Amino acid sequence: MTIEYSVLPDPTITCQNCQACCCRLEVRLLTDTGVPQYFITENAHHVEVMKRHADGWCAALDRNTLMCTIYAYRPLVCREFEMGSYECKIERAEVLGITD
Numbered sequence: 001m002t003i004e005y006s007v008l009p010d011p012t013i014t015c016q017n018c019q020a021c022c023c024r025l026e027v028r029l030l031t032d033t034g035v036p037q038y039f040i041t042e043n044a045h046h047v048e049v050m051k052r053h054a055d056g057w058c059a060a061l062d063r064n065t066l067m068c069t070i071y072a073y074r075p076l077v078c079r080e081f082e083m084g085s086y087e088c089k090i091e092r093a094e095v096l097g098i099t100d
């Protein structure tokens with residue numbers, strides 16, 4: 001798998017043809033954005049993270065629409081994860097096998 005690095009996000013990439021690949025990553029809660037407590041757990045290092053279910057996706061993801069159900073309260077990490085960025089491309093490649 002080869003993903004070309006670029007400082008600028010790739011404008012051809014959109015969440016519309018993705019499957020919320022980045023919502024399978026561990027999301028640490030670095031600040032309080034109002035995430036409901038029932039979506040929060042602790043990882044092995046006792047750091048607060050978003051809960052994930054057995055399918056790997058975040059507990060706050062709607063499995064039918066693949067949309068975030070707490071969008072207005074989503075963690076800082078989610079707000080800063082940029083569509084079309086290098087990290088986004090890595091997740092798409094790993095989950096979907098897309099290397100656009």
Ligand code: SF4
Nearest residue numbers: 015018020022083088
């Ligand atoms: S991996 Fe990228 S394209 Fe897919 S949902 Fe996340 S930000 Fe959007």
Ligand code: SF4
Nearest residue numbers: 023058060061068078
């Ligand atoms: S909080 Fe929302 S945006 Fe963040 S990983 Fe969960 S479903 Fe995705």
